[in-house]
Amino acid sequence: MSIISTEQLGHSFNDKWLFKELHFGLQKGDRVALVGINGTGKSTLLKLLAELFPPQQGKIVKEKGIRIGYLPQDPDFTGLNTINDFIFSNDNEQQQLIKEYEEIVDKEIIDEKKLADIMDRMTALDAWEYENDIKTILNRLSISNFDQKIDSLSGGQKKRLSLAKLLIDEADVYILDEPTNHLDIETIEWLEKLLTTGQKTVLVVSHDRYFLDNICTEIRELDKGKLFSYKGNYGYFLEKKAEREYSDILSAEKARNLLRTELEWMRRQPKARGTKSKSRIDSFYELEEKSKGPRSQDKVQLSVKVSRQGNKILELENISKSFKNKTVINDFSYVFKKGDRIGLTGKNGTGKSTFLNLITLALPQDNGVISVGETTKYGYYKQGGLEFSEGERVLDVVKNIADYIQMANGDTLTASQLLTLFLFPPEKQFGLVTKLSGGERKRLQLMRVLMANPNFLILDEPSNDLDIDTLNVLEDFLLNFPGILILVSHDRYLIDKLTDQLFIFDGTGTVSIYNGNYADFKFEQEEKLKEEKLAEKKLKANPINKTIETTKKKLSFKEVKEYEDLEVGIAKLETDIANKTIELNNTIDHATLSNISKEVEMLQKELDKKSERWLELAEFI
Structure with a gap:
């Protein structure tokens, strides 16, 4: 039985x-993952299910008392001042x-009473575990200053804040619109585990294929309504979708053959058609629509000329950059070579965007030398989004760059x-x-970047808000792109497919170079962690047995006995604590709580003392 469903739902946007x-x-x-090309109504459907506004047709039916948690692409914090105001709900006693x-x-100065x-x-409301869960969520999403003004937050910080609130409130149904945007890879992997723990109900729109594979058990595609x-x-889904599209092509071909016969019949009919032929006339128009089949223009086509590239591309010599005594990049050197395909990885705020601004000369370095080759032509797709004037048309945005664009095959196209x-059809x-x-x-922003025919392409989170079909075409284009590629992305699939080298930012100013993609790096990290745990x-297992054996040779009988008694005593103290x-x-009673706390403190002191003596004896092994 559905806990949330629609009945004959319909909605239009801009008269469509x-x-x-x-x-x-x-x-x-x-x-469930909801997929489809941009503009098909995915976000609109999510908003309707979250009941942000009523549908123009049909209705939403929910199970009584069900709580919907909705994460929008662009959160709205109107009427809220600080992070504290947003995180802790007035109607939730535990949160207050x-x-x-x-x-x-x-x-x-703490008021003890x-x-x-x-x-x-x-304690009475069992809020301690809840408090621990809240802290874990906030720490994972890098939210610590509760007094910070919401207006001062960046777009990415606002998205993480909205996600934190959603997870804290523990909804019955999670409706998530691009939840991985503005999250680093480690946080995405944590979110995957969180959403798959317990029997959570999740509806998500996302471009992140690894995330969809790890989270979802069903894919629903919204295509032409x-x-x-x-x-x-x-x-x-990709396999079955290809089968469906092939079937649609065959059906369209059959319909076109039949349409020729019906078209002749339609032309022979007099203008004043009788009621007997009405059903056949209606069938003709249905057949005409069916004969159109899948439209090839529903796929973005990327093919632009790449500017010639000389031998010297970009050289970085001992560059450094700091902000307010915090070193973001420290003494980094690298000479870019033809064919370089580099992914930048690291947690949010570790300096990736700063690095891009340095190499494009948008930001001056504190130390070192940045030397750009004469033929190097940047194409920089920025995370901030498309810049345009109010009232500007789509065509105007393109014509501001150029009226004509040369393609890879030599053809010249108009804007x-x-x-x-x-x-973007003529009406758009x-x-x-x-x-x-x-x-x-x-x-549109991606198109403007490629129009400049760059040979050094920088993509900062290109997958944010792009549909998966467009991403697939972008991947194909980038796989054959002959210039330099620098990619910043939390999309592990994209990083794995398009890069063969990583610059790893650790947040202390050190930038490490790793030869391989993210999957290789992750595998090595996991193997290293396994080895450390095994060691x-x-x-833990060997020294105890080994120590007793060798101690008997170097320590007196009395010391050996003390050593063995200490082991037993330490184990008992740990159990008591x-x-x-x-x-x-x-414990609920405050007086009892205080007494037990004192007992634990005394036991801990005794444990520390015995552990220290045990270590002294262990040195003689």
Whole structure:
């Protein structure tokens, strides 16, 4: 039984129906990916299911009392001042207690009586584990300063804040629109585990194929107002979609053959047609529509001329950059070579965007030399998005760069022809840029970058808001791109497919060079971690037996006996501390809480003393 579903749902945008009589349902535990090209209505469908506005046709049906958690592409914080105001809901008693507790412990002078009262109330409401979960989520998403003004946050910080709130509130249904945007790879992997733990119900729009494969058990494609469902992961969806499209082509070919016969019949009919032929006339128009089949222009076509590249491309010699005493890049050198395909990786805020601004000379370095070759022509796709004036048309945005563009095969296209190749039909070309969807604006931005015929291409998070079909075409283009490629992306699939070298930013200023893609790097890191854990395990297992054996040779009988007694005593103290800690967590009475805390403190002191003596004896092994 569906916990949320639609009945004959229909909605239009800019006088165009996105879908009509759409049936869509989610059952408890479903993890569904919604895919489709930009502009088909994916984000609109998510907003309708989250009941942000009513549909123009049909209705949304929900199970009584169900809580919907919605993550938009661009969060709105109107009416909110600080992070604190947003994170802790006024109508959630547990959250308000946690907020009070955090405010008290952050003060220089703590009101012990008030603290004790809050602690008692938190224990009564079982809020301690919840507080720990909240802290884990906020730390993972790099949110620490609760007093920070929301207006001062970047777009990426706002998206992470919105995601944190969604996860803290523990909804029954998670509706997520591009949740991996602005997250680093480690955080995405953590989010994958979180969403697949328990029987969570998830509906997600995402371009990240690894994320979809790891999260979803079903793919639903929204295509020309119709919904197609595929049980399985994204790889299975691609296979079945290809089969469906091939079937559609065959059906369209059959329809075209039949249409020729019906067209002759239509031409022979008198203008005043009788009622007897009405059904056949209706069938003719249905057949005409069916004969059109899948349209080839529904695929972006990337093919632009690449400027000639000389021997000297870009040389970096001992470059450094700091901000407010924090070193972002320290003494880094590299000489770019023809065919370089480099991925930049590292957590958010470690200096990747700063590095790009340095090499494109948009930002001066503090030390070192940056030397750009005379023939090097940058194409920089920035994360910030498309810049345009209010009231500007789509065609104007392109003509501001050039009226004519030379393609790889030597053909020269007009701005309008190029827009058509990028899936902007004439009606959209003369429309306002403000009416484009987020993904369509990104596609237009990509087109403007490629129009300059660059030979040094820099893509900073190109997959954000682009549909997967466009990404597939972009991948094919980049695989054959003869110039230099620098790619910043949290999309592990994209990094793996397009790069063969990594610049790894650790946040301390060190930039390490790794030969291989992200999958190679991740595998090596995991193998190294396994080896470290194995070595640690052996160290814990072997020294005890080995020590006793060798101690007997070097220590007196009395010292050996003391050594053995210490081991037994240490184990008992550790067990006592663990039991007291459990008792502490289950105690409500404040006086008892204080007594147990003192006992734990005394036991810990005794443990430290015995452990220190044990280490002294162990040195003689």
